[in-house]
Amino acid sequence: MKFAYRFSNLLGTVYRCGNLNFSRDGNSVISPVGNRVTVFDLKNNRSDTLPLATKYNIKCVGLSPDGRLAIIVDEGGAALLVSLVCRSVLHHFHFKGSVHSVSFSPDGRKFVITKGNIAQMYHAPGKKREFNAFVLDKTYFGPYDETTCIDWTDDSKCFVVGSKDMSTWVFGAERWDNLIYYALSGHKDAIVACFFESNSLDLYSLSQDGALCVWQCDTPPEGLRLKAPRGWKADILQREKEEEEEEDEEGEGNRETTIRGKAVPAEQERVGKVKYSRLAKYFLNKEGDFNNLTAAAYHKKTHLLVTGFASGIFHLHELPEFNLIHSLSISDQRVASVAINSSGDWIAFGCSGLGQLLVWEWQSESYVLKQQGHFNSMVALAYSPDGQYIVTGGDDGKVKVWNTLSGFCFVTLTEHSSGVTGVTFTATGHVIVTSSLDGTVRAYDLHRYRNFRTFTSPRPTQFSCVAVDSSGEIVSAGAQDSFEIFVWSMQTGRLLDVLSGHEGPISGLCFNPMKSILASASWDKTVRLWDMFDSWRTKETLSLTSDVLAVTYRPDGAELAVATLNSQITFWDPENAVQVGSIEGRHDLKTGRKELDKITAKHSAKGKAFTTVCYSADGQNILAGGMSKFVCLYHVREQILVKRFELSCNFSLDAMEEFLNRRKMTEFGNLALIDQDAGEENGVAIPLPGVRKGDMSSRHFKPEIRVTSLRFSPTGRCWAATSTEGLLIFSLDAQMLFDPFELDTSVTPGRIREALRQREFTRAILMAFRLNEKKLAQEALEAVPQNEIEVVSASLPELYVVKVLEFLAASFEESRHLEFYLIWTQKLLMSHGQRLKSRAGQLLPVVQFLQKGLQRHLDDISKLCDWNRYNIQYALAVSKQRGMKRTLEPVDTEEDTDASDEDSLHLLRAAEEEEEGMLV
The missing domain is CATH 2.40.128 (Lipocalin)
Known part of the structure; x- marks a missing residue:
């Protein structure tokens, strides 16, 4: 298995702070999300987070006029020069202070930043490679x-x-x-x-x-004139002027003064x-002092002024007449940023309080984009069986479903009245089951986006976790306060049984994928296995040395992983109740030091542990995360750390620094502790008497970095983590990875193409997959004639069949040759299906990857076919009705016209009823 997982996308967070920008074509919004930048492509309905990050939250972003470069400045004053074309960092710079705004000149030669009470103008970087991309030109003073x-x-x-x-x-x-x-x-x-x-x-x-x-x-x-130079510059310009006058034969005309090589008419000298x-x-403000103006944008071509206020209201005015066009409310939180696209049709609003991003088309009064992340932190996530969707639950009581391809949330479920503690999909992928602290477990239908089942307990209790068996018929949830496990029927919604035996809060539930056996973890230092078909009895009890925080089954159900409070991950054989291995993860977790901690990070790590674990799709590895910025990937059999992923490098979050910042140390101790004790009261900064500068209601809040949930995609190509930053997606970066497969010196692109010319398709395909170049493999597969696919696929060795299936699954997401690749997939599975059954566990991720691509095409084509079928039925009904009218009598009056419309409706309904009967 490859371990080249790289950061791919950030979901669940659409806007944090900073200024919004539209791209040059006006089809994309560039939004700062914490210490990263996300580009929302409104035309193609996709969101993409750039693979770069700053040390602190981003304060402002400036775009060059051509849309190729961006200057990203964080709260500490560190700047990144980023190429939006190749999505990479070109230059690092530090402005030595907090920067409030940055703006390029329209000609792209200079840019200005505002810092403190000054403005600094820099020469903008050019298209050629430079030693120093940012050269200070002037510093402007004036404001106090x-x-x-x-x-x-x-x-x-x-x-x-x-x-x-x-x-x-x-x-x-x-x-x-x-x-x-x-x-x-x-x-x-x-x-x-x-x-x-x-x-x-x-x-x-x-x-x-x-x-x-x-x-x-x-x-x-045009009336601005350059200042006349003095000294040696004036002598040089005078000499150049005399040379130009000698060459100029047309000396008659208005007297002109040349300054720096530019001609200025004589009339302008007297200006x-x-x-x-x-x-x-x-x-603009008609509601008093409490509704301050917070953001504004102006479109010069259409003279459109957009203003946003602290109450969530925005106004549209036409200048200079100051005519009011719109006055609407988009939120109950302050509008932090406003931007208008190049055509003046779309307006983007960012609300930092709710983490909300809206794009409004003011002429048609409709939303182009309306996205909002979880108000509080995410707690749980789950992948759909085909890997197309991710469902997340948060402390705000909302359940959101995200599309992994587009990166957008397409449905938000708000029935829960308290924090969501667990989410999961059923095996079909059409039902989401969630548990909450409000004492309910709810089942949602993804076809109609409605809550069709609500499971409750006989007495009020708070549910901490939820699980659904492989058949989708049994739903179980663990209680946080009564230490019981409740089991319901999905079909009837009735409570089947209450499983008692634990002596502490239930921390995790997991069904065996192959059998109806439920594993429950508790703080009472035990994991119990319950047989769902044998009178709900406890089959086994696994005793551990510390409180159990998480439990999960391997995809084939033959192994059980348990995470405990002493930072250990133990592996058990559930059939024999025997421990088969353990991993000590305390040193791998590497927790950070909080700003107000009085102990070192090394000592604080003793109380930290893994709170979530997840097996990889093939079951050979396990992911673990907890109260740390790191996620650890272990090899189960070897019990070693394979790789450690850093989820965030944002120092605006707490518990990020490993060592104490010496600059914050004074003779009285840590400056943060002194400020908290002496300068703040209940988190409110106390100003000097009589001073009203600043926000009196401001709170100093620094969220702590942590990982609350981890899941591998069923396809094995990516994994997701819910953290303080949002929903982070890490995927295999196939473009940057060189992975030759059984390569030798005889395999070259030239020999592959020579084999194709000689119509030796099997040998060409084998060499192409040995070289593992995507374009060569595509060229070799697409060169095979359609009538020879069955013969070629049958002649492939079993080891290469898996490689070809992986390539076909990846091609379904990009290629338009749908039928051709479907024929390849069918012939491969028909020819090698019996032999591949022995490797079903290893092939499961590949098959699910195939299913994901096929399901996406099925959804798109089925919607189109349903629409076309309805149109054809309507056209047939209308033509049939007209034919009947022609045989009877011509239509002359309005009454006949109305009757004909009613007849067509009756015929259409009859056709629909007949079709429904055939479907039933």
Whole structure:
């Protein structure tokens, strides 16, 4: 089995903090999710998280005008220059301070960042490789408080910066003679956003109290003139000017002054300094001080202004007339970020309080995208049997179903009134069963998205886990407070039995995949095996040395893995109740040190353990995770650590640092402990008397990194983990992996193509799969004529049949040659099915991978066929009705027309009833 699992995607988190951006074509939204960036492709309905991460949560993202580069800055001031084309980091940089915003100039040559009370302009990286991609050009001073926002003119000659000191500053990007800087005042609160008008120096400024000021400039952009150079530069330019005048034979005309090689008309020399005047002042906020303006965006071509408020309301206005177009509420939390796409049709909203991302088409008043993660942390996850869907449950009481191909949540189930503790699929994949702390176990139908069964106990209890047997007929759930296991019938919903015997809370349940035997784990240091067909009796009791936290069966049911509180994973033979192995995982877990811990990470690891375990699809390996940022992959037979995966490198989360940060140490001890004891009261920062700066209701919350659930995909190609960061997907990166299979020097691409020309298809396929190149294998398989597939597939050795099946399963997700690959799959299974039965356990992931691709095509084609069948039935019914009318009499009046419509409806209903009878 390959272990080249790499980070693939992040689900369950769509927006955390920072600013939203649209791509250049306007079809994708770029959203910061913690310390990562996710690109939501709205046109193709896919989400993709870039394989890069910053050390802290992302504060701001700036896109280049051509959409190829992005500057990502985190809360600590560290920046990444990222290529969005190849999805890789090109350069690292540190701005030595917290950066609030970053913006490229429209010509792409420079970018400006706001840091503290200054603005810094850098030369933007070019297309050629450079030693230093970020070169500081100028530093602009002026504001007395933190700078908040940036906007450029269309010609990249000037930019405007807003500040918390209620002033707006216009700076020149060049050394203009009539504009060095210009300060605008008139607001009574911090500036949230400022925008230039299209092809003009006129601008709009918006403050936190909802005030909009319209500023008019008396000078057009062409009226800006460069400052005359002095010293040796002036001598060089004068010499160049004299040489140009000698070459210029047309000396007549208006007198012109040349500065830096540019001609400026004489009339512009007499132009004075640039001046601004306020034309109007409008007020957006009509609900008082509690509803502050939090975000704004302006589309210059359509003159559309979008403003978001702390109450979740947003307004659409047309400027400069200030005409209200829309005023709607999208949430009950503050709108943290707003963005408009290039065409001005779609508006993106980000709400950090709910982790919500919305894309609204304002003209049709409809949602293009509406996604929201779990409000609190995720607790449980489960894969569908074919690997197409993932279901997650969270502490917020919601159950969400995610599509693994698109990365989007397509249904949210909200029937639970308390935190969800366990989720699972039935064997058919059409039913989801969940347990909750509200005392109910619910079954949901994925066809109609409804709760069709609710299982309850005779007396109120909190359920901590849930399990369903392989037939889907028996549902069991473990109680957290009564230490009992309840068993229900899925068909009738009746309580079948209550299993008693444990003396502590039930921590985990798992059914044997091959038999109706239930394994229950408890804090009473035992694992009990219950026989569902033998009067619900305890078959065996496995005694352990510590509290049991998790239990799981191997996919073939021949082995049982148990995780205990002393950081051990023990393996048992369930038939003979004999322990067959154990793994000591305390040193592999590597827990971190919390910010307020008074002990080292080495000592704190003594109280940590694995809280979730999961077998791989072939049963040879096991994944384990817990209160740590690491997930450990062990080989079961050898009992060794194969690989350790780091889920996050985000230091904005707690328990990430292994050692104490010496910069936080003072002569009085840890600075975090001192600040907590002296400067805070119940988590609220205490300011000086009479000072009202900042949010008085703010809370210092730093979530701790942990892994709550792990699952391998049934296909064996990927595994998922629910953590503080969200739902992380790790998959096999086949593009970067070179895995030759029985390779020797005689196997080359040239010999493969030569064998194809000689029509030796079996030899060409064998060599292609030895070289293990995807394109060569595709070329070899597709070169086989359709009428010879059966002969070639029968001549393949058994070892290569598995390789070909894996390739076909992967091809179903990408290729359009559906019928051709289906014929290959059918002939291979018909020819080698009997011989492969002996390796059923190892082949199960491959077969499920095949099923996943086939099921996806089946769903897409069946929807299309149902729609086409309905249209054909309707057309036949209408044509039949018209033929009957022609034989009777022509239709002249409106009554006859209405009657004909009723007849067609009757015929259509009759056709539908006849079809339903045939289906039944």
